[in-house]
Amino acid sequence: MAGLLSITEPTENINNSIIADNIKSDSDFFTNTMQAPTAPIIGSREQIAELFDLPLMDLLLQAQTIHRQHFKANEVQISTLLSIKTGNCPEDCGYCSQSGHHRDKTKLEAEKRIDVDKVIAAAKRAKATGSSRFCMGAAWKHPSAKDMPYVVELIKEVKELGLETCMTLGMLNPDQATQLADAGLDYYNHNLDTSRRYYEQVVSTRSYDDRLNTLDNVRNSGINVCSGNIVGMGESRDDRIDWVHELLKMPKAPESIPVNLLVPIAGTPIGDKVLAEGGLSVLEWIRTIAVTRICCPSSYVRLSAGRESLSDAEQSLAFMAGANSFFYGDKLLTTGNASQSGDDRLMRELGLTKQFAAPRAPKLLPVLDAVSGHESQMVLAD
């Protein structure tokens, strides 16, 4: 059988040299075992732009090949997202129905913090249906001092169920990030949304640097970083290139990267504009997923908002492009999602399996032998 490298051998242009650098051999392509994460090979803005310009099939082939070098093939991680405080957000994100700035037009009904018991019940349902991670989102600029004990309790209770935890609560200072880390939070989501240049078209109540500062605080606390984008907000391809470049400029690429396709919501400034002028081609969203997979090979690339409007074939292309995570359940924070039964059927048809949550590390108790003075650790039973 012809080697994959032969696809790249006849030409000498830089695009194909990127492919040749990344595709090691035929055997890599068919390897289904997990390999140790490696640093991104792509680093410069020019290289990212060249990837975006590749013929789509070349791009998909490269993305799927790199995906299989870093993750088990045909396995997807599934998360469930719950809004723990909805609406009346003081930020003015131009795409979001939860912003208090767009409330008069979107008519979204705000909800106060929901009770811990209700969150735990939702987490149990999520686990029973196969989710390995439970994500909790609150429409805050940042958590207040009185919110912190509530979110700390949620993290501890959800982790007790054997689920990974993720939160998205707005901006965090270093102390708040440490409190969440100490409670055992696994992931913190804080999307960059788009390029630094386009960001001011999206939100005016905070800056790109505010966003990066929170991501730094999360990274420094030891919590895994989840940070993605929203494509189709009227940004250019240059903005999508710059967003990928921002990920690569971080000390470490986010462990989880949601690539959202805008769900245009009537009554929001960006939603109204996209509804009037038309949205982005789905294939450009697929390209963005593939480039993200190639540039951040050991990150989970997540399909998030926008899936409900896509056909089976379009979603299949997204998995081909290297996406290996998605949200399960009929609702995201406030927008609809693909139906769970539809997801189960599609996974069966594609031969995809669910990844289970990593087992929790055992609790260790330091023990000091009074006679010998020797220190050791005892494993506590759950």
Ligand code: SF4
């Ligand atoms: S995206 Fe988040 S921060 Fe922005 S308005 Fe919506 S809830 Fe608030």
